[in-house]
Amino acid sequence: MKNIGIILASGTGTRFRSETPKQFIKLAGKRVIEHTLDCFEQHASIDDILVVTAESQKPLVEEIILQNAYKKVRRIIIGGATRQASTAAGIAAIVGDNHKVLVHDAVRPLLDHATIDRCLAALETADCIDTVIPPTDTIVQASAENTIANIPDRSILRLGQTPQGFRSGLLREAHKLAFHDSQLKVTDDCGIVLHYGLAPVVLVEGNVSNIKITHPSDIYLADRLFQLRSATTSQVDLRHLKNKVVIVIGASRGIGLACAQLARQHGAVVIEASRHTGIDVCDRSSINRLFSQIVEQYGRIDFIVNTAGVLRTGAVSTQTDELINEQLDINLKGSIIVAQEGFKCLKETGGSIALFTSSSYTRGRAFSAVYSATKAAVVNLTQGLAHEFHPFNVRINAINPERTATPMRTENFGNEPEETLLDAEAVAKDTLATLLRSISGEVVDVRR
Known part of the structure; x- marks a missing residue:
């Protein structure tokens, strides 16, 4: 039977x-x-x-x-x-x-x-x-x-x-x-x-x-x-990161730094990349060189986290070309480059990419309209690439944390009550868990 x-x-x-x-x-x-x-x-x-x-x-x-x-x-x-x-x-x-x-x-x-x-x-x-x-x-x-x-x-x-x-x-x-x-x-x-x-x-x-x-x-x-499915990231055992090769871009502070530290605590081989280490997410040759060096040194790449991002608040009438291009380049173009170059390596291991969006992607917000537009574009990018990458067993998802206590937020909004903000370590935990899940093309909400 x-x-x-x-x-x-x-x-x-x-x-x-x-x-x-x-x-x-x-x-x-x-x-x-x-x-x-x-x-x-x-x-x-x-x-x-x-x-x-x-x-x-x-x-x-x-x-x-x-x-x-x-x-x-x-x-x-x-x-x-x-x-x-x-x-x-x-x-x-x-x-x-x-x-x-x-x-x-x-x-x-x-x-x-x-x-x-x-x-x-x-x-x-x-x-x-x-x-x-x-x-x-x-x-x-x-x-x-x-x-x-x-x-x-x-x-x-x-x-x-x-x-x-x-x-x-x-x-x-x-x-x-x-x-x-x-x-x-x-x-x-x-x-x-x-x-x-x-x-x-x-x-x-x-x-x-x-x-x-x-x-x-x-x-x-x-x-x-x-x-909203019941299979949440809290059910994922991060010990499965042991000996995995994880690249964290934007690891100098905030969520990126928390991701790097948490992955290392669970036994992953972590490579921290940021402008402080000479890596520019907007520069394809810089990303390509980074990935190539890691493959040469460790033989593979399993997971890529791209937390690099920039927020420039202010009315759109005050946004100069320089400010607009900076947000477009880092938030969107950088995500595209990381996904393109990362795919070449990850299709050999069946790995996963985590990009970052924002709760503002669902509805543009005054005084951060350009930033909101780039984050909405990251969601569309993620959904489109998930379909392209699926035959090669490469997964890609967008992490969507609510307001998080990071230096970038403090720089734009000043000091806020701690109880109203997510902790960067909580976002890091869900990000790493998402890398280990079988899902692809999803917006993973992280909430207090």
């Missing part, structure tokens, strides 16, 4: 209003379907994965599987014109009637392992399960005249999600019956089982974050949800 995931990825994206089907849209540094496959691939109890897709999309799915080296994906199945036909194709490819089968929409990329655990546990005693969450809004029943016919009791209603789970033999029988029933009108596989009375459908607790990507706005919501 195996635990098998059937991933439905045949959608054409009609409601999404995009030439690219929504399962292939970029989200948090990867395609939507990659996040979904990652969840099943990395779950210890999942044995096999089948991907059901359209014939025209099969080459792209094959490329994605090869790029990610998914070991559990056994087959790519050509689906049908409807969801029902696609699931039927998936179950037809499974031999045996006693497997636990989880049918999941590829466009629900925020599925978590805890939900999979609950589904598999429920299938120990049930032959059919549905993942659901309680509704938060009032649900009304509409009449043919477009008026309210009824307001059902919300306490007995649930919103259906996926995965839906089945014993393989039951799902096979359900689709065998459905194939010969042209009058059947259901929207999912549990509906087929329920229609024919084949088995009780047991409800399993879902997760409110397990949203389905249906409309363009869902991509923005999902991107934010990825940032």
Whole structure:
């Protein structure tokens, strides 16, 4: 008996209003379907994965599987014109009637392992399960005249999600019956089982974050949800930094100095770089020379942290070309150069880059408009490069600390109450933990 995931990825994206089907849209540094496959691939109890897709999309799915080296994906199945036909194709490819089968929409990329655990546990005693969450809004029943016919009791209603789970033999029988029933009108596989009375459908607790990507706005919501996921940096053991080669640019003070000190305390080989050591983040030859020397000396580079940044406050009318160019060069151009030159080295080790943004990236602030613009650009840079770097197993994320007690902040805002500011060491801890995580293309918020 195996635990098998059937991933439905045949959608054409009609409601999404995009030439690219929504399962292939970029989200948090990867395609939507990659996040979904990652969840099943990395779950210890999942044995096999089948991907059901359209014939025209099969080459792209094959490329994605090869790029990610998914070991559990056994087959790519050509689906049908409807969801029902696609699931039927998936179950037809499974031999045996006693497997636990989880049918999941590829466009629900925020599925978590805890939900999979609950589904598999429920299938120990049930032959059919549905993942659901309680509704938060009032649900009304509409009449043919477009008026309210009824307001059902919300306490007995649930919103259906996926995965839906089945014993393989039951799902096979359900689709065998459905194939010969042209009058059947259901929207999912549990509906087929329920229609024919084949088995009780047991409800399993879902997760409110397990949203389905249906409309363009869902991509923005999902991107934010990825940032807020429960897998936090506090769960990362920094002892995994031992013997890793870590470059910290901007290490002369503030967050950069804290990163260097903390990494060294956990056994990393740390190279501190800044203008004080003759390294100019805006000078490509300077960065290239630094990276080349480190590779020559240590044989590799594992992680790169770029904290180099500058803030020049004041109304934009008072910002001279010199002040504007300084912020553009150090904050943005420097990040681009570090990412470009670092990628050449990190693709040999599957390493990670941490750039720095600011809470001002979401909304430009008066008297620091240029600085805010550069930090918004760093976020876009990070998200774009995460997608480019993904096939080479290189990760890149943007650290977004709230107001932090650093010399740069004091120089611009004077002395502020300590209790209102983050400690640089706290930011350093989350930065180093992010380097060790598998995430890419994310904005990692650091808060008090």
